[in-house]
Amino acid sequence: MPHAIALYSGGLDSSLAILTLLRLGVKVTAVHFITSFGCAVSSNDLVRQAQRYGFELLTEDVSEEFLGLVKRPLFGYGKNMNPCIDCKIMMLQRAGEVMRQRGADCVATGEVVGQRPMSQQRHIFNLMEKKTDLKGYILRPLSALLLPPTIVEQRGDIDRKRLYGFSGRSRKPQLALAEELGLLEYPAPAGGCLLTEPNYSGRLRELLGHDPNPSLRDIEMLRIGRHFRLPGGSKLIIGRNEQDNSRLRDFISEDTIVLETLEVKGPLCVITNRIVSEEDLLRSAHLCARYSDGRDKTSIPVAVRQGDHLRIVKANPFEGVGLQCLMIKN
Ligand code: SF4
DSSP, rough: OOOOEEEEESSSSHHHHHHHHHTTTTEEEEEEETTTTOSSSOOHHHHHHHHHOOEEEEEEOOHHHHHHHHHSTTTOOSSSSSOHHHHHHHHHHHHHHHHHHHHHSSSEOOOOSSSSSTSSHHHHHHHHHHHOOTTTTTEEEETGOOOOOOOOHHSSSSGGGSSSSOSSOOOHHHHHHHHHTOOOOOOOOOBBGGOOHHHHHHHHHHHHHHSOOOOHHHHHHHHSEEEEEEETEEEEEOOHHHHHHHHTTTTOOOOOOEEEEEESSSEEEOOOOOOOHHHHHHHHHHHHHHTTTTTSOOOOOEEETTTTEEEEEEEEOSSSSSHHHHHHOO
């Protein structure tokens, strides 16, 4: 029985590629890479899909290495902060290692010729083969008929005639195939990678502009709350709701500066720097008051904590054009 190592995001295309191979009697080991930029699929859902359809699932956390690619991609960014070519090369390389370790026959992906302007073009597929040293081993079941036969097809171990020739941006053929294969659940097309989202990319670009080497913690916090860059360079994050406040709490450590209004209900606010100028601290307190239930008052006490150190600041809810200037826009 031929054995494929499949890149698996949990989305429509990678799921269809796997189901197509399973239908042809191929043993599939799916590899799912965890980065700080994915969001659409929970690991429980992936495990459920693997059990339901009968394939092996491996997960690997590549957050650190992936962050390196995002900071300095060799092949640049797509429309937003998505370094798709570098990303695909890295994932194919990792899957290629698994293929060699397991003695498998090919690496499979859900890529479709012409679907994405940056990474899903024939000449980019050639580049990926070259960079990964996987020439003849990368099988793309959804577009195989438009591409040269891979080694496993040439050997006749996988029946090329039963693969597909999808191309372009339309999702209609994939949706029809999903119905035929009984694939009922998958995230929305193109969902899942925060780097393709303009809003998130704007925040990331701003962060890299201030700190070319942000930590994974800084990156994780980009998806929570409202963000402000203060005149002294500090970054303030303000929870928009209870869910944000609770997620922000997970990032609080001994030396994190945390602000909360007293006497009126207000958001949880976190300054991501350890050391902050007095001016930035006071502005943060004013902004904290601005987003509280006491925004109509002239003065609100705000608790500023860092570890055991507590200070109460009288804050005036911050209003006007200054607010817009400080908010990190996308
Ligand atoms: S969209 Fe995101 S996960 Fe997909 S190839 Fe591009 S960078 Fe990688």
